[in-house]
Amino acid sequence: MRRLFLIVLLWLPLLCFTCSASAETFTCLACHSAMKGKIRTEAGALINVNVDGEQYAASVHGGFDCLTCHKQLSTNPHEPAKTAGIPKNVASLAGKIPHKAKVDPIALAACVECHDAAYDALQQSVHGKNVIDKKQSDGALCIDCHGSPHYITPKNTAASMVGKKNIVKTCGECHENEELAKKYNFGTHILERYRESFHGKKYIIGHPNAPTCVNCHGYHDVRKWDDPKSPVAWDNRTETCGKCHKGATKKFVTAITHKHIGKDAPIPYWFEKGLIVLLLSVFAFITGHVILEAISEIRDRIFRKKEGHHE
Amino acid sequence: MNNETSKEYLRFNVVERIQHVILFTTFLLLTFTGWALKYPEQIVEHTGWWITMWGGAKTAGLIHRAAGITMLLDFAWHVLYLGYSLSTGKMKLRADTTIIPIPKDVLDAVKNFLYFFGLSKKKPEFGRFSYIHKFDYWAVFWGMGIIGASGFFLAFPVQVSVIFPSFTVNWIWEVISIMHSDEALLAIVFILFWHFYNEHLHWDKFPMSMTWITGKITIDQMKHEHPLEYELEFGDKKGADK
Numbered sequence: 001m002r003r004l005f006l007i008v009l010l011w012l013p014l015l016c017f018t019c020s021a022s023a024e025t026f027t028c029l030a031c032h033s034a035m036k037g038k039i040r041t042e043a044g045a046l047i048n049v050n051v052d053g054e055q056y057a058a059s060v061h062g063g064f065d066c067l068t069c070h071k072q073l074s075t076n077p078h079e080p081a082k083t084a085g086i087p088k089n090v091a092s093l094a095g096k097i098p099h100k101a102k103v104d105p106i107a108l109a110a111c112v113e114c115h116d117a118a119y120d121a122l123q124q125s126v127h128g129k130n131v132i133d134k135k136q137s138d139g140a141l142c143i144d145c146h147g148s149p150h151y152i153t154p155k156n157t158a159a160s161m162v163g164k165k166n167i168v169k170t171c172g173e174c175h176e177n178e179e180l181a182k183k184y185n186f187g188t189h190i191l192e193r194y195r196e197s198f199h200g201k202k203y204i205i206g207h208p209n210a211p212t213c214v215n216c217h218g219y220h221d222v223r224k225w226d227d228p229k230s231p232v233a234w235d236n237r238t239e240t241c242g243k244c245h246k247g248a249t250k251k252f253v254t255a256i257t258h259k260h261i262g263k264d265a266p267i268p269y270w271f272e273k274g275l276i277v278l279l280l281s282v283f284a285f286i287t288g289h290v291i292l293e294a295i296s297e298i299r300d301r302i303f304r305k306k307e308g309h310h311e
Numbered sequence: 312m313n314n315e316t317s318k319e320y321l322r323f324n325v326v327e328r329i330q331h332v333i334l335f336t337t338f339l340l341l342t343f344t345g346w347a348l349k350y351p352e353q354i355v356e357h358t359g360w361w362i363t364m365w366g367g368a369k370t371a372g373l374i375h376r377a378a379g380i381t382m383l384l385d386f387a388w389h390v391l392y393l394g395y396s397l398s399t400g401k402m403k404l405r406a407d408t409t410i411i412p413i414p415k416d417v418l419d420a421v422k423n424f425l426y427f428f429g430l431s432k433k434k435p436e437f438g439r440f441s442y443i444h445k446f447d448y449w450a451v452f453w454g455m456g457i458i459g460a461s462g463f464f465l466a467f468p469v470q471v472s473v474i475f476p477s478f479t480v481n482w483i484w485e486v487i488s489i490m491h492s493d494e495a496l497l498a499i500v501f502i503l504f505w506h507f508y509n510e511h512l513h514w515d516k517f518p519m520s521m522t523w524i525t526g527k528i529t530i531d532q533m534k535h536e537h538p539l540e541y542e543l544e545f546g547d548k549k550g551a552d553k
Contacts, residue, residue, distance in 0.1 A: 195351075195352070197488070198348075198465065198488060200351075201348045201351045202348070202368060202372075204351035204352055204355055205347045205348065205351045205354065205355055205362050205368045206355070206362065206367065206368045207367075207368035207369055207372065208367075208368075208369055209369065210368075245468065245469045246469070247469050248469055249469070249472060249473070251472050251473065251475070251477065251480055252468065252469050252472035254480040254481055255468070255472070255480065255483075255484040256484075257481065259481075261485065265481070265482050265485060267482045267485075267486065268482050268485035268486050268489060271486050271489060271490075272489045272493070275489060275490070275493045275494070276493070278497070279493060279496065279497050279500075282497060282501065283497075283500060283504075286500075286501060286504045286505045287504055289424075289443075289505075290504050290505065290508040290509075292424070292427040292428070293423075293427060293508070294508070294512075295427070296426060296427040296429075297513075297514045299429075301514070
């Protein structure tokens with residue numbers, strides 16, 4: 001009995017550690033979990049100041065102090081930026097992305113402290129280059145795909161924005177956005193064509209092996225298809241498709257284009273139209289025939305009793 | 312006459328009946344397991360249990376492939392069996408008994424429509440297979456060619472891609488996917504309306520014609536539905552009755 005008690009006692013601190021954050025976090029959350037709504041920063045951006053304490057504690061980052069990432073916000077009220085004590089890599093990255101951060105570029109860059117490999121890959125990607133080199137504020141960085149770092153859950157959970165369940169929708173947030181499509185000159189039909197394809201259909205009905213966007217295009221170091229390092233670049237395709245389709249050849253890998261059916265692909269377009277005509281004519285014939293025959297049968301039984309009967 | 316009505320005529324032998332049972336079993340399995348891929352978003356949203364019932368998307372896919380291959384083998388068996396029966400003389404080509412469409416079928420269809428509209432007092436007289444049966448039968452051949460071939464291509468895309476000429480590779484898979492899915496819908500609707508009405512819901516047959524199990528129809532029914540074949544088989548007896 002005593003031993004059992006001891007075991008429980010030994011486990012208790014661990015339990016506390018897993019379900020709660022540090023004392024410092026509680027200080028921040030004292031205000032931030034109670035604050036509701038949005039405020040306008042000096043730069044004019046509307047930001048959400050509320051942090052859901054429970055959801056934060058349940059997230060993968062739930063054990064962290066707020067100051068792990070929000071390195072500059074140690075004072076109350078929060079004073080303007082102090083660069084002292086900020087690691088070099090975070091500071092240098094933060095300097096490249098101020099246009100992207102609504103309020104705290106340091107926090108936005110702080111991901112690199114732990115996730116440096118992912119950040120390196122991102123900087124080489126079409127998304128990273130767009131934000132860092134081309135200084136675009138509407139391009140994708142960590143939180144655009146992963147969501148708020150306060151609430152990130154493991155990628156095998158249903159809530160994860162980058163897990164299998166939601167990744168296609170997450171990519172679609174931008175890639176089905178008409179304005180962004182116009183600005184960056186990409187088609188919004190790509191996801192629609194994916195969903196109509198066998199890959200997409202299998203994904204929708206929950207096939208565990210069905211590929212999503214990231215399985216072919218990559219994720220942190222995603223590149224445009226004409227970049228020779230892109231996994232869907234012509235020279236890399238056999239390898240990329242070969243991950244699932246063993247022995248994929250050049251001839252085979254041309255199959256997926258995400259092309260519009262129509263102008264860009266007239267043969268499937270007219271083929272489908274032809275089949276629809278065939279389908280509708282057969283439907284019209286068989287339903288017409290069945291209905292007319294049924295009516296004539298009823299007519300025979302009711303009005304021509306003698307004739308309709310067997311000899 | 313009374314003696315005759317109790318008699319039955321063997322319409323389909325045991326091999327033909329087994330082929331039919333395999334055909335409709337695999338057809339139903341293919342329909343049930345393939346349906347979710349036709350309208351995936353709607354199925355997942357409203358009837359997700361349907362996919363679960365078939366063991367999830369992966370298992371349903373395996374069942375679909377197994378059923379598809381079984382169906383194609385059944386089809387091959389049928390074609391070989393036909394070839395064998397014809398070459399050994401067990402089956403003879405005759406206008407009154409053949410399943411092959413002949414000009415009379417078009418005429419029969421026109422006559423039947425005239426009868427439906429009340430413009431003709433007499434129904435057309437059919438042989439062993441009416442144009443309705445022939446349509447039913449050849450629709451399966453069409454389906455085997457179109458859906459069977461495209462299904463085979465889709466099941467083994469890497470291996471099959473070798474046979475397509477280079478100028479087709481950009482669109483051929485779109486065409487194959489459309490072929491498989493649209494023609495499957497056609498087959499399902501066809502069976503639901505044509506076959507179900509003619510062999511199940513029909514006044515004389517509801518809930519179903521038992522010929523698929525026994526292979527037999529009554530002489531009475533034969534006289535009524537296949538008068539030309541009856542004439543051919545029992546012509547003398549009929550003459551004696553008169």
